[in-house]
Amino acid sequence: MAGAFWIGEKDLDEFQVDAVKGIPEESSFMLTGPAGSGKTNILLLRSKWLIFKSISNIKIVSFTSSLKDFIKIGSEQYGLPVENSCTAMYLFKEFLNEYDIPFETSGNFEEDRAMLAGKISSLLAENPIDPIYEALLVDEAQDYSDTELYIFRALAERLVLACDSRQSIYRVSQTQGLIEKLAEGNRVDLKYHYRSGYNICRVAEGLLMDKVTYPGISGSSKYKEKSKPSSVVINVCADLQEQITVILSNLEGELQLYPGERLGVLFPKNLQVAEFQNKLAASAFTQDQRDNICSFTLHASKGWEFTSVHIGGCESLSKMGAVQKRLIYTGILRGKTSVNLYYSGSVPGYIGSALRVLSPPPSDPNFGSLFGDQNADS
Template sequence: MFWIGTNQLDTEQRQAVQNIPTSDSFLLTGPAGSGKTNILLLRAKFLLLKGESNFKIIVFTQSLRQFVVAGCEHYGIDPDSAVTQMRFFREILKEYGVAVEEPEDFEASRALLAGKVMSLIDAKRISDSYCETLLIDEAQDYTDTELLVFRGLCKRLVLAADSRQSIYKATHTPDLPERLVGGNVVTLRYHYRSGLSLCKVADAILSDAATYPRVQAGCHYPEAEKPSIVRSVPCNTFEDQLATIVENLREHIALYPGEKIGVLFPKREQVEAFKEILTVSALVDGNKQIWVDTMHAAKGWEFRAVHLGGGEVLSRMGPVQKRLIYTGVLRGKTSANIYYSGHLPGYLNAALAVLEPPQPDPEFDDLFKK
């Protein structure tokens, strides 16, 4: 999950860590599994060893912060350096004596916090000397205001982003990240997490190659050693899905001892329903391998096998649904199971079909069968 030696980095990854002057801002782009979060952590360690400890690693969700905190502990970085953007903004406002009554709605709350901090910047009550460096993970998920606030709070800005994994309603102006770092972009071409089958399905989900670069071309996963697989698992009801996932988890715990296994759903209430089932099941997870969360919250994580439940509700997730299931599939390394009751969206069925041989033409009578 985290690198332990220089021999594990390719040339482009080394450049992003070591060959860019610490005085420079830059944007790091690359597909899922290309090591962007790891590079942010190593860049932070590089700054630390140069005596430049006034930095923050900003993440979007509390779940991702847990992953980054584990990375901080692995590389010898103060875990308190990692903070969610919402908490970061709240701490600044509290420090400068700005009272805020946040609305319950998440999007409204994040907009209010960013606006209040921007007001401090505009009023010159706070400057870019607040932090020497801000390292922003999942930068594609931030709004224009949030990105401009980050830029106004630091001397150097390091952004890591992949537009293919933008799964929140609020997005920024397409070229804003590049402008905020003066056009200094480092592109990672290769990724090492997800097997070829997962990459093929992901590419077929985001089928517009003009907008979404293909990930299978840069796949360096050891397919010959651990052949990858993506399966759809039809179930009669959502409750049947939950029971089937539990049974499949038994197999994966035995098959992948000591490795993380993800169980992800589109909606929070589905997550809570599965947690209840897991609590009363006889499944033994002594090594704490199983991670249960929403697809949104699991960004940045990686799992040897990933179980994606509730596929039938994807069609109700609005314009982000394709990028949501795309991100979910690419959380997996070797295996991805997609569970559903009723119907999967047509684009997802078509994506899964790329792994199957072409189907023969149906008989005319078949058209009248359910």
């Protein structure tokens, strides 16, 4: 897992170095960059840089608990207090508890986040307070609502907001330009990314065709494609059970090929993840091998990276609404070297279209075949 984090200054490019130490310590800033550009690493290193400057009342805020776990792994490697990492939901609950504001959660993530943000917003409107944190460093800032972002601003003397609009997979309405405004107009754009291979990037680009809103990423990839060619493969299966069987079979070979490296298995739905986890627990894999296999929903996989990624249940993507393309885009870009997609029945046409970039153009069909074999030209 250490490969997910940097081990020395030589690992950083000039833009990453600037993001860690180029902004004055008292300033806020916005950090942008594609998947694999090191945004989460930079939040960790910026946090450590601030601590060296005697700024210690810090929280690194993640959107999901799975990303919080990933950040805690990085915190341990960088020698940072793991308790500095928390989810936004936890941060908001702690704040309300501190001010003795009662609240009741329902267990519905979207309802609960809106309720917590609403209560804090009302409290701040009635009783303005001084910032209670010296710094908040917020990952996946594109997924927060305006209200949540204003709360972060109110609670922190310094605010670092890391974001990539291409990976926005939650249904929130966010005012254009708000993140940069809250970051006092300071901005660092990361130019290069290092995680995903060229072929993986090309397929991901094919999913988001609007190049103005979603700029391409293959041209800025620093992955060493020649030494370890990347791939994206689609697997057609009869049903979910067969998908899981094929995934486990493919993982068996990869555990030998990539010993000790982390492999990801992702699905659109929690029930699919649970089904896979049950089959994994009953498999012949050793405990060490199981520990190297991470299984999440596509939503929960944000921020993680894996040598190989297996995305099952792709036939369910069409039920994920307007975010489905960005969801599979984000999932594919969790992978470094290989991505396998699995589906039963049919998948949205945009996936087949994206995969065509890796195949040579097909030859023209025999015109007669359009009318059936019996009319085909001889």
